[in-house]
Amino acid sequence: MDKNTATEKNTTIIKNATCTFCGCVCDDMELTVDLDEKCIIKSKNACVLGKAWFSEHSVDESRPVALIDGKEASLEDAIEEAAQILVNARFPIIYGLSDTTSEAQRQAVAMADYLSANIDSTSSVCHGPTGMGLQGVGEPTTTLGEVKNRADMVVYWGCNPTDCHPRLSTHFTVMPKGMYIPNGRKDRTVINVDIRSTSTTNIADLFVQLKPGSDYELLSALRSISRGRRLNPSIEEQTGVPMATIEDVAHRLMSCNYGILFFGMGLTMTRGRHYNTGALHLLAADLNEHTHFVVKPARGHGNVTGADTVMSWQTGYPFGVNFNRGYPRHEPGEFTTTDILVRGEADAACIIASDPIANFARPAIEHLKKIPVISFDPKPTPTSQIARVALTTACYGINVPGTVYRMDDIPIPLRPAFESPFPSDLDILKPLTERIRELKAH
Amino acid sequence: MTETMILVPMRTTKQGTTLNAGKLKDAYKETTSTAEIKQEDMDRLGLKKGDRVRLRVGTHAVVVSCIPRKIKVTDNSSGLIFMPYGPTTSALMVDGDTAGTGMPASKHLVVEIEGPLAPEEDDG
Amino acid sequence: MSSTLRIVNGKVYDPANDIDGQVRDVCILDGKIVDSVPEDAPTIDAHGMVVMPGGVDIHCHIAGSKVNLARKFQPEDHRYDPHPGTEYTRSGSGGVVPSTFATGYRYATMGYTTAMEAAVPPLSARHVLEELEDTPIIDKGYYVLMGNNSMLHQLLEKGRMEEFREAVAWWVKATKAYTIKLVNPGADEMWKGKKNANITALDQKIHAFDLTPRKVIKALIDVANDLGLPHPAHIHCNNLGHSGNYETTLETMRTAEGRRVHITHIQFHSYGGEVGKNPVSAARAISDFVNDNPNISADVGQVMFGKSVSMTADAPLAWMLRHVKERKWINADTECESGCGIIPFEYQQHVYTHTLQWAIGLELFLMAKDPWRMVLSTDHPNGGSFLNYPRLIRLLMDRDFRNQEATRVNQKAIGKTSLPDLTREYSMQEIAIVTRAGPARLLGLKNKGHLGVGADADITIYDEMDNKEEMFNAARFVIKDGHLFIKNHEFCADHSGRIFHIAPEYDKSIENEIRSFFDDYYSVQFDNYPVSDTHVHNTEVIANIPVT
Structure with missing residues (x-):
């Protein structure tokens, strides 16, 4: 290897990539990706928020894929622990979903259905x-x-x-x-x-x-x-x-x-x-x-619109949906997450791609801290810090392909920049749902 | 000096960029614990840029630093405190009632502001 | 689950193969109908039952952006009608606009195994395909809206017909659609660009374009024929719902000049009388024209009393309905491609217009000389839910029931129709035509709608009953692709079904021109617009037919 190539970076350019930071879901990004370092070094056309989104989502391979009670665990053990928590709960809730693909959202609603759980997105504290x-x-x-x-x-x-x-x-x-x-x-x-x-x-x-x-x-x-x-x-x-x-x-x-x-x-x-x-x-x-x-x-997170959209087509209702009776029911104030937590009803929570500990009302946070929480997030957050099972995930749009719905309901495809060693939300939700079905069948 | 004002949590570009860097990092913590107050209110309360103030709702309180609001088009926002959403504003959302909507009243928090605080005064 | 099956002792209705109620075996191997299966193959004893191909719905609104808006904004529609899951099936919610899972299961329960979503803007293609993937049991596809496409309007007004044809082919292929749909062609430009105006005549100038609806209609009928699409241009005519609109409908059909075209929910386009005044029936004039012109096919779009939802790409129509009763209303503009309006609605027996609409639909059925070209639909959910089909079948098969129902409706309206004089009763074979064999043939789905060797083994077995509404309400057995999914009225398995689309060839050079239009006027990147082959699963490309 001569000197020049040794110092040259192994880069690639992704055109028409999609930024999923906010609801604009701009799909005209031109990303320069450092494949060795697994990071995006340039994001042409991105706004100041988009630039931060792309530059700050390099992969830290030293992070464990999962923590159980703060201790490193394998993905399999974490899925088993999560399944046990959810199946043994009387009132499990699933919450978040606004920063993940519509494919993962569809799987999350399926999981809620099989689990007879409550499911709600960040919409309930947004639009x-x-x-x-x-x-x-x-x-x-x-x-x-x-x-x-x-x-x-x-x-x-x-x-x-x-x-x-x-x-x-x-x-x-x-x-x-x-x-x-x-x-x-x-x-x-x-x-x-x-x-x-x-x-x-x-x-x-x-x-x-x-x-x-x-x-x-x-x-x-x-x-x-x-x-x-x-x-x-x-x-x-x-x-x-x-x-x-x-x-x-x-x-x-x-x-x-x-x-x-x-x-x-x-x-x-x-x-x-x-x-x-x-x-x-x-x-x-x-x-x-x-x-x-x-x-x-003017909707906020990259795929919060998708959360409403997917939940509507699968259940008939956009957010605040409860499967407790074996079919979906919807009632804001009753099946919305803040209310369920404030009333102290939930006894387990699966938080997917969202951070309620950082932005919920105080009484809701206090209850969330008392119950077992499973968190899915590419980064450590206040929520992952209190989680019984904390899963490290690949980031949608940057590592994970799929569809997101822009604030005006237009579906936009994702063109991932580089592979992550961590699983996507969907990669975890699929086996988790299967395990839940197995446990429920017995 | 103590006064009752309205806290309006909001989003800013800085909050957006720092949360991408990581919510456990100092930059995010700092921007979500910095209150923006109109200069005339700062003057009346005897506050200078960077001073620490206590914001209290009932028995819950947080200590944050304050800066004067910078705006191009003048407005009449006297009596309002603006601060980016985050764990600090959440700590002051002591009422979880959503009036049957799922949405707590998040943008209109009546707070007691007290300051400037001496450097040694603790949070809470 | 076995891959062979023999259905014995049932009365078989298979009009495509001239089998009219004979008792005979139907054999299945690996998802297809075959001549015979081994002696020891599992059997279903269909003694006392009727065996038919699975039902095929040629026109319904079951998935995509507008359907989902209608779901989302009507929690009251779902709440009284939950759809619980079973050991095998997902749960959902019902009502006039059910969730995707409930939609698939409920179609299957009625014995339907194929349904086509009838109107989707190309920009929402991914959305409808994702919803169709979540619509279980049935096979499906969708029609893509092309009659208000700004880029196509530009090509047409310049007379660039070759580029027009290539662009249409690109669009249909890029969106994985099943055919071209026109809805109130030309009207969106009036609606969005001229402060909510509408098109009123085929030769009216389309605002901002040197173009008329007639030119758009003609061009798209021609392209669909020239490309050899398995199902021709599917047209929702101008002036839907307006008194006197039958003349527009006749003009639209004449515009085809003998080439294949499908006029959808033709009932809504068969009104006489003067604009702004009460309509009268023009079913005779419309029926005569369809009877005399074998290039024309239609579905009825029957109105059924009770709750409905008007959901349409015809935005000015929804705006007109909003003024009937000031109810909640959705309008949704799609850039360069479409409009959309949604209004909850209810057809009431005492209302003159609603009764007239009901009667006109029945007139069209009963006057049709060729049931293969006048097939059954309610334009679900516009004329009423698809769950009304069994009741509609009874109205067609049972004259006494029809006459009894006709005493309960607005008598002034009935008096203005010929319904009381129409004594025809549909036979079982004719029902098999208008609900299965006919729509399948019109769609160009060679393996659907019949039980000949090589057909898809989509089979419905009904208990034979005097009350045809009860009979068609719930099939005893439903077989899809050779597998049993409903056994003795209960689901015994789940299935995802296929998505049908076409893939016409086109000259690649058209992409540069479309790309440049996208750069100027679209909000998404051209390269992110076509739906990739990996995006949807279980798809099947239906081949073009020889061009005539």
Whole structure:
């Protein structure tokens, strides 16, 4: 081997790779992969979050594939231990699923079915209330390409895509030129509605600041105007938004050619929750009497939409599903994970590709710490630290092929960059499900 | 000095990049334990950039550092504290009630803010 | 499980092979029908029973993005109708839009072994294929939406017919679809681009394109024929649901100029009267045209009273229905390809229009001279759930039952139809045609819908009963690919079924042009769009037919 090749890296380039960090699921990544070091050294087209996603998912081969009670264990022993925990539980729960492939999600629902378990995704603490709004009033919506091609009005309400979905505006919705938007940004109006100024406000033509917790009132006021009704002047006091601004916004929404309302946790995590999202869906529906108007939740994790989608086709319900009676039942508040934990009902938990210990409400975390937990994650997390069985997995999109559903329900294929020595979620869920079926049969 | 304010957990680019690096690493812990407060509120409370403050909900409290909010477009966010989601904000979500939705009230936490703290004061 | 089986003593109905109720053996070896099996092969004694090929549904909405939205937004639809699992089968939920598992098992329970999902935007191809994989027992496939495709519109308006044909072939192959579907051609551009307008006539200009629906329809009928697709262009005509729309339907059929075409849920397109006023029946005019033109086939799209869901790529239609009763409504635009609307609905006997629709569907069945070309569907779940098929069969086979039902509906509407004068009763053989042999032949599925040597051993055995609704409600035995899955009304095994698709050849040079269109107007990368062969399992490519 001569000097040159010895120092040259064994690299390969993956074109049209998919970033699964956020719900944008950008599929135009060009990854330069160091095959010897098993890491991605360059990710062209990625945003700042995507670059971190790709660069920080090198493989640490020194990590054990599994820990049982903090001690290194074989994958087989870990699967056996996990199966025993789940089969012996009276109220096992399966939770997470937003950062894994739809193939693994399908297997997880199968496992829940055979186990008569409860299954729920991170949707329930994310856009779960959006799903409830949908169940209540429906939803006029679209794929992102139609926004690029047609939307001359883009509203960001209670969300901050510039920080959380950096390429949403630059790649899909605001900056690009489209079929009927020949001049890109110049042909669009951007309105930002929020309780605070954010980096998204910087790209908006109009910033509407409302008082915290008054979204429902402001949405209702806009609906009233679109239906030709007069507003009670008290709306200014309730929302903190001047009447002239409300009327201006309503007029702009009604007179555009193709409008879209993106929204985020500012509506789902605050007072009103599904009433807020329902009101927003109805505002868009009402605006269709004047023009074409759609909505789109700016969804977070790479395949959280897939979790809703898969659970809906397999069970009829998007999240918060319980198989205890041998068939699926759905009830937010009853079969959603936070509630089950806060009430102290679950006696075992299988957490797949998510980290509830880092972001659940305190009483839920306290109960989770009391019961046996099985965790699936490529990295150590607060949840894996408290797990009875902690499994190290390969990372979807980086090591694992499959399908993910973008925030607009479009299925996108994954092109893995390099192989991981660790199993995928699906690689574990399949034998785990089989073992559970065996144990249940006896 | 002590005052009642509203804590709004949120996401930031830094929170996103540091969680990719690892949630057990210092950078993630630091950014998810840093409260952003409007300059005028900082002034009123006698806080300087980097000062430590205690945030309390009922009997539960955390100690975090605070920085003034940096925004380009001015707003009226007086009385609001912003901090990236993470274990610290979770520790202040003491009410697990979801009003029958599955979703705890996560973005509107009424907290008591106390500070600046002396360096030796412990968490909690 | 044995790979041989002999069914003895049953009355066999196999219209494709002119077997009309004779008692004879049916032999099975390795998933296929054969002449004979060894003497010691396991047998099913079908004495007192009727043996038919497994049912084939030519048009239903059972999987994919719009179906799943309809599932997701109607928890109330599932809650009263759980579908428990068994030792062999997965659980699910029922209602008018069941979960995938419940869909497969419930079709099988009725004796159906093949069903085709009728409308999917190409961009959602992976989604529908993944759902179809999770739809057990039955074989299936799907039709891909092409009638509102912006790139194809561009090629057509420039008259680039060769490129148009290559692009269509690329699209069908890339998405692993079964045939070309048109839904309200031209309307999506009006809907999305012109503040929710709609197409009202075949020669109207499609907003932003120098093009008319007629040109789109003609071009796609021609391409399907020129490519030799096993099933021709499958058309949901313009003006669905509007009074007076039968003229649009006739014009659409004339546009085929004698070439093969399938008009779907033709009942919804057989209304006389003036736009905006109450419809009247135009079943006679439509039926006469179909009877006289052997190039035309249709499925009825019968309306059945009770709960339904209007789910359609015809977004303006759903918007119109939203104004009938302001209910929850979904609209879903797909970039460059499609629209979609979903509305929960209920057909009520006392309502004039609903009764009229019900009666028109029955008129179309009873006036059809060639049942091979006027086959059974409810456009599930648009006209009602597929679980209504047994009841519909009874309406066709049992005149007394039909007359009795006709006394319970809106009499003013019935008076405007010829239903009371139609005395025809379908024979068992004719039912076998409209539910199996006919749809299989129209689909070009040579191994389905009959029991001749070489056919797939998809067989249903019903108890022979006077009440045909009860009879067809639950098969006693169901055999799929030679294996017994339902035995004495109970599941005794599980099965994943196959996915049928076609793979027409095309000139590769068209890809560069499509790629450039994608770069400009799509939100996904061209290279990530085609569904790879490894993505779906248990697929079978159905070969093209000789071009006529």
